[in-house]
Amino acid sequence: MKRLDKELRVMVVDGLGGPMTRRGFIKRAGAAGLLVGASGFLAACGGGETTTTTAAGGGGGELAKELYFYNWSDYIAEETIPTFQDEFGVKVVYDNYSSNDTLLAKLQSGATGYDIIVPTDYMITTMLGLDLLQEIDLANVPNVANLYQRFREAPFDPGNKYSIPWQWGTTGIGYNSVKVPDFKPSWDMLWDEKYKGKITMMNEIRDVFAVALFRLGYSPNTIDPKEIEEAKQMLIAQKPVLKHYTSDTYIDELASEDSWLSHGWSGDVLQAQMENEAVLYAVPEEGSLTWVDCMCIPKGAPSKYTAEVFMNYIQQPEVAAGITNYVYYASPNEKAEEFILPEILDDPQIYPPQEVMDKLTFLEELGTDTELYNAAYQELRAS
Amino acid sequence: MARLRGHNFVVANLLMGPTMLWLVLFLILPLGVILVYSFGSRGTYGDVILGFSFDNYLRAFNPTWLPIILRSFGFAAVATILTLLLGYPLAYFIAVYGGRRKNIYLIMVMLPFWTSYLIRTYSWIVILRSQGVINTVLMWTHLTSNPIEILNTPYSVILGLTYGFLPFMTLPLYASLEKLDKSLIEAAWDLGATRFWALMKVTIPLSLPGIIAGTLLTFIPAVGDFITPDLLGGPNTMMIGNLIQQQFLSARDWAYGSALSFSLMAILLLGIFFYVRKAGAENLA
Amino acid sequence: MSPSTSSSTTTTGAVARRRKPRDQRIKGKGLRAYVAGVYAFLFAPIVVLVLFSFNDSKRNATWKGFTLKWYDALFHDQPVLDSLWLTLRVAIIATIIATVFGSFAAYALTRYKFRGSGLYNGAIYVPLVIPEIVFAVALLSGFNAASVGLSMKTVIISHVAFMVSFVIVVVKARMSGFDNALEEAAMDLGANEIQTFVYVTLPFMLPGIMAGALLAFVLSFDDFVITFFNSGVGNTTLPLKVYSMVKFGVTPEINAISVFMLLVSILMVLASYKLQGGPPTVVVKDKIKE
Numbered sequence: 001m002k003r004l005d006k007e008l009r010v011m012v013v014d015g016l017g018g019p020m021t022r023r024g025f026i027k028r029a030g031a032a033g034l035l036v037g038a039s040g041f042l043a044a045c046g047g048g049e050t051t052t053t054t055a056a057g058g059g060g061g062e063l064a065k066e067l068y069f070y071n072w073s074d075y076i077a078e079e080t081i082p083t084f085q086d087e088f089g090v091k092v093v094y095d096n097y098s099s100n101d102t103l104l105a106k107l108q109s110g111a112t113g114y115d116i117i118v119p120t121d122y123m124i125t126t127m128l129g130l131d132l133l134q135e136i137d138l139a140n141v142p143n144v145a146n147l148y149q150r151f152r153e154a155p156f157d158p159g160n161k162y163s164i165p166w167q168w169g170t171t172g173i174g175y176n177s178v179k180v181p182d183f184k185p186s187w188d189m190l191w192d193e194k195y196k197g198k199i200t201m202m203n204e205i206r207d208v209f210a211v212a213l214f215r216l217g218y219s220p221n222t223i224d225p226k227e228i229e230e231a232k233q234m235l236i237a238q239k240p241v242l243k244h245y246t247s248d249t250y251i252d253e254l255a256s257e258d259s260w261l262s263h264g265w266s267g268d269v270l271q272a273q274m275e276n277e278a279v280l281y282a283v284p285e286e287g288s289l290t291w292v293d294c295m296c297i298p299k300g301a302p303s304k305y306t307a308e309v310f311m312n313y314i315q316q317p318e319v320a321a322g323i324t325n326y327v328y329y330a331s332p333n334e335k336a337e338e339f340i341l342p343e344i345l346d347d348p349q350i351y352p353p354q355e356v357m358d359k360l361t362f363l364e365e366l367g368t369d370t371e372l373y374n375a376a377y378q379e380l381r382a383s
Numbered sequence: 384m385a386r387l388r389g390h391n392f393v394v395a396n397l398l399m400g401p402t403m404l405w406l407v408l409f410l411i412l413p414l415g416v417i418l419v420y421s422f423g424s425r426g427t428y429g430d431v432i433l434g435f436s437f438d439n440y441l442r443a444f445n446p447t448w449l450p451i452i453l454r455s456f457g458f459a460a461v462a463t464i465l466t467l468l469l470g471y472p473l474a475y476f477i478a479v480y481g482g483r484r485k486n487i488y489l490i491m492v493m494l495p496f497w498t499s500y501l502i503r504t505y506s507w508i509v510i511l512r513s514q515g516v517i518n519t520v521l522m523w524t525h526l527t528s529n530p531i532e533i534l535n536t537p538y539s540v541i542l543g544l545t546y547g548f549l550p551f552m553t554l555p556l557y558a559s560l561e562k563l564d565k566s567l568i569e570a571a572w573d574l575g576a577t578r579f580w581a582l583m584k585v586t587i588p589l590s591l592p593g594i595i596a597g598t599l600l601t602f603i604p605a606v607g608d609f610i611t612p613d614l615l616g617g618p619n620t621m622m623i624g625n626l627i628q629q630q631f632l633s634a635r636d637w638a639y640g641s642a643l644s645f646s647l648m649a650i651l652l653l654g655i656f657f658y659v660r661k662a663g664a665e666n667l668a
Numbered sequence: 669m670s671p672s673t674s675s676s677t678t679t680t681g682a683v684a685r686r687r688k689p690r691d692q693r694i695k696g697k698g699l700r701a702y703v704a705g706v707y708a709f710l711f712a713p714i715v716v717l718v719l720f721s722f723n724d725s726k727r728n729a730t731w732k733g734f735t736l737k738w739y740d741a742l743f744h745d746q747p748v749l750d751s752l753w754l755t756l757r758v759a760i761i762a763t764i765i766a767t768v769f770g771s772f773a774a775y776a777l778t779r780y781k782f783r784g785s786g787l788y789n790g791a792i793y794v795p796l797v798i799p800e801i802v803f804a805v806a807l808l809s810g811f812n813a814a815s816v817g818l819s820m821k822t823v824i825i826s827h828v829a830f831m832v833s834f835v836i837v838v839v840k841a842r843m844s845g846f847d848n849a850l851e852e853a854a855m856d857l858g859a860n861e862i863q864t865f866v867y868v869t870l871p872f873m874l875p876g877i878m879a880g881a882l883l884a885f886v887l888s889f890d891d892f893v894i895t896f897f898n899s900g901v902g903n904t905t906l907p908l909k910v911y912s913m914v915k916f917g918v919t920p921e922i923n924a925i926s927v928f929m930l931l932v933s934i935l936m937v938l939a940s941y942k943l944q945g946g947p948p949t950v951v952v953k954d955k956i957k958e
Contacts (some may be wrong), residue, residue: 607799
């Protein structure tokens, strides 16, 4: 019991991804403590470590004592994990990472132990190609029906055989509306000499090339060497106006106005916006990328069934909405709409209007052709 | 110094034993795996297809990468020289004038590094950026009218490297200087030498092992550093550490990354060999 | 430290009484000022770090106002405290192992010339020249191949693997020039090998060992790449925690932790100084009096 209490506290605070006020904490700890005490007592009475779930239909199985969840940092709401622990009596061990690539490298080298990971769409294709993921028994995840149709037939995993979406977002430009009064929603802004030294691009091979390819009118998934070469030349021409390449420090830089135009992800720019109201986000009209992070079960996961139960739980409309309401990304769960804060649902920065959605593409894994991009990117950075 | 002690061959090996065992098990063997990778090639999704080809090594010496390698060596060299200029007087002061407070001074050198590396670098960003501490002071005192762009330049990278590796230079220097027999220096003074002369002819030669150790422990890790150029650097400050890091992560070309690494390692080891030889190998046996 | 001969005492005494030439006295002050400058350089970001631990903002970017809430948050943030504790445990254990092994190895390499010492000497530089990510991936592949599960133990093992070389290099620098005559004198006077080592050689090595240990500790404490790849589920060290926060904002809570670490270190140093009533090592060398 005592251990459960401690773990609950751990999960509550970690789930915040940030500090809580003392009063808030005590209130929650008290309430949660009661719940945990009650459920723990029941679980103990119920004959030890196993309970069957009522939420899922077929499949069935035993719930494990612990679930190992590996997710991006600060990508969950306060109550998501504690409520799960209450409902199912499973302790969740929550670890974080901050890059798809390091996640993959770790899995590739043979690290196991996690039940759920949350890679981004194109990474899922890669992981499937490397045979790192397990197929999900959807009978245990009936809430998958709550998803928008386009996430049920996503190009990287039609039918959700290996992935259940978590949150989705877009890539675009974070800009300072005060310092850049002549802002147009176009990738051209990132080449504007007027703002030399105040522009940043992401430190990601495919994303960087996608920008140039969109600007040239090509597909971000092209494998035509001529098109890639053109994009590369365009990017090399951009270097003199760049402050630097970064995938994360641009949030701080936008907030502190060290950068006025940053290539970035929607939720990140909104983080900066919370610090500095002048920062806004826009999706360029030439087109841009959309991405979705999904829960997957890696091979060698100790508790597959429990992971599936967790995934099902996440797709309960209130739970999915809860996450969005906290992290300010968009939810792939259609039924969650009625529980999402209106200011998020109506915010075009988070839920772009249909005409913008039409111009968004997913990045695709290109297999051996990725080498074209790798080589071009290195030439870009070396020049 | 090192005299042949035949009958203590056993003792020597016993002393070396644990270290060697550790290194063989947890270093040489795993490296063997990576070495095998370096002769392979990249699979469709970034796995390694084992094979036997020198392609990756040929790519490693592609002239396009030359700027990156040269830049890394350049930055590291400048940073090493700077740490020497900063660290030698510091180590000298602690060793010679430290007295009873010697260890406190030493720990004070390390104290800043018992914080998070990332936060220290962020703090440098706060100091160096266009509205940071330095620029605010400069503008306020009217020394400049426009902010100076220090951040995201080669200068900030070198600054970051110098800062980060200062202890790696200072501590070996201290270890070597501390055993210096002060009477030798005093004797030089008595004989009429100026401080400068005594420094050049007595102190520095005697502390050479420390200088060699310090430069090695600073230069080598600095060449491979990737965090400093990442956070403090600009679009043109990519170093070889970044390149190698990328191969294992975003480019997912472990075969090539392995070849790059071994090429770098070979160059460095060769360099160390000649450096130690030239700078007085007898001192380091 | 080697025991100084009696002549140095009288020399010092004699020198102290003689007035130093002007340039030497000025240079003395110059040295102090220069060293103060170096310390200022070392602590510059720390001052900022401490300041920003009171920043009323979720990020470290701009100053928004004074608050103590991050310290409050820190003491209620169990995961962060746990990670700090884990990091310390790993660093201390790894440092002890690396220092002991490394000191022995350094001693062997400088005192004895034996077949294979050339090879050993080369081998210790290998961990230094390997790029961190290669080391990390190699180790992980190795553990995987041997079916060793990742845990705190694998983290410690990984740390020692790269720390031991640093210790060896530092201690070797210390040991070079060590005069065998001292050991022989001790043995002539009747000490056996072990006694000689403990009472003659070891005190000499001690500053080098301490320097090496300090360096090693920092290496372990701050390590990210190798730890990330070789830690098991739930083994989140402080660097891992901090780096995972990079994406969404490294809050000033981490500054608060750093300040906390600084305070604890300073207190420990002061305490050990008071307890021993002076320096831990026997001072047998005179310092040059200005």
